[in-house]
Amino acid sequence: MEAIQLPQKKPSNRQELSIIDCDVHNTMATDKVLYPYLSTRWRRHHEMLETPDRVGGYIARGMPYGARHDAWPPSGQRPGSELNFLREQLLDFWDIEYGILNCLTAVPDMPNLEYAAAFAQAVNDWQISEWLEPEPRLRASMIVPVEDADLTVREINRLAEHPGFVQVMVLARTDEPLGRRKYWDMYEAAVRYDLPIGIHFTGVGAGPVTAVGKPSHYIEDHAGMTQAFQTQVTSLVCEGVFEHFPTLKVVLIEGGFGWLPPLMWRLDCAWKKLHDEVPYVKRLPSEYIHGHFWITSQPLEEPPKQEYLQQLLESLNSEEKVMFATDYPHWDFDSPEHAIPKSLGLDLRRRIMAENARAFYRL
């Protein structure tokens, strides 16, 4: 390689002090200016990034806003942002009797807790005016600034009597495991109004998203989200939360459920030998889990044999506890027609598709 010469700088005309600026910022007009410099393979990867222009947006999903490609309204607004289009594409198209809105926002992850509370209140009021009041088929999860108990209780107190809100929603990745005392005031408020806590897929949390650091890919993040759910179930049981709040109900939303029976076996087995450490856990962990947890169906587990699914549902008392969900408008949408296999039988399908949720949310 020949020696590379940088262009010569123009000689200075300055008579006095020379200047060297040690902090000058250049930037790309758009990330596309880099395309000529990227190989096809990594350009393809780059195009899959959800928010290449944001710090933290390095996870490839291949679909902006995690949405089905057909879920963009004709207006070009974000998927899930227009009631009319949601009515048409989801409620009317599939003839859905009720839909529970789980509006995903950055509220639970906001480090400024006062702002998180203000934002949560705004989201909830917007949901009342623009979703719950115009559309009787919709109910909503209440958004709360979960990392501060006082502000969370204030929001629950403000809205709990509103008939449109059927649960309090938190994200699966919290700053601490949900059994810890910082969250207990939230549970006290929730049980006072008989509102379940819904734990929904995603969240940022305070640390890496796995037990051994940061994975490189979205597929690992996605498949690994069950770890957050496992921690939350374990923590709620082992901290004795259900002894303190015996009427507390928890819904695991979009976390899958194949991992839950093995976790119960393992916790039961450990509790038999270690319960001295947690004397407030008076019964087998699986008894609390069977008593206090409900589960949404999407993404439905897809074991290689149909009998595994059947057995799994049996282990989880699905005739009462499993409730159908589509995850509309996201890419891993479960279709109401195909998701729950016909082989499970009409009675169980009827319960999973509607009756369990009707009883649970009192619809």
Next chain:
Amino acid sequence: MEAIQLPQKKPSNRQELSIIDCDVHNTMATDKVLYPYLSTRWRRHHEMLETPDRVGGYIARGMPYGARHDAWPPSGQRPGSELNFLREQLLDFWDIEYGILNCLTAVPDMPNLEYAAAFAQAVNDWQISEWLEPEPRLRASMIVPVEDADLTVREINRLAEHPGFVQVMVLARTDEPLGRRKYWDMYEAAVRYDLPIGIHFTGVGAGPVTAVGKPSHYIEDHAGMTQAFQTQVTSLVCEGVFEHFPTLKVVLIEGGFGWLPPLMWRLDCAWKKLHDEVPYVKRLPSEYIHGHFWITSQPLEEPPKQEYLQQLLESLNSEEKVMFATDYPHWDFDSPEHAIPKSLGLDLRRRIMAENARAFYRL
């Protein structure tokens, strides 16, 4: 309450400057001086701590060194520290043909990597002289300073030809997920000598031990260790490690295995939709898992129905991949007589109890 008076200090005789010392350290002679001030319940908890005098020793296990109460040799030395007693209590008593030593040390967690390498080398040489040479029924895992690839490769090169070492051992909680490139030189060295990688329960890692922060109890840590294993399996598959090292074999030791089939279902399902992100993952994740992972049996899963265990073993190709282990001398020891249920049939039991390991480790 009456006003509390502190004892009066003696008037100063000093003529010049007064002295206030703003950093004076008091300490407890032993932690037992606190017993009169602790309630019975928390004194009981305190007594369960493994190392109450160590920072980080706040986890209650109820048994020093995590050992069975009867595993202390008559000399009073640590459980598992005397070859003669181990012969008597394990190898002879149960008539065990071969035992694989997995010596647990702080090596993988030592931040001083040169010291970690020196310590690993010392442990390995001590194992050769005091365990492998005197006892032909024993084989050992090689200890390596896993967080530095060069030092790890150096130790593998030094010892790989020794017939006593049958695998390279790392702990389940590493600083980064094991699929990441910092560990690839270790895999290259391991496959060069056809040594499997054993991933063993425990480890400290770089972050909290769950995906959502620190749990409060040992029971949560213990039941939650499967999360570290889940991350490692996911990472090794999704980073394409088995495409780069097609002969690499990995053993999951003491991590349980009930969580593995649901993880395979979830990864397969995600891969079908997201494989563009990981083009180096050319086959279904479950195919790599079936091809590259072996599993030790202890702690054997204890589902409520025998048929669940049967199905689980079937999902994991147990006739080739599951290998018996006791975890001697630890508290959750699995007995060779009772651990593997007779109902699994003589042929499968024979394979799990010895033949799978004989073939795998070439014994």
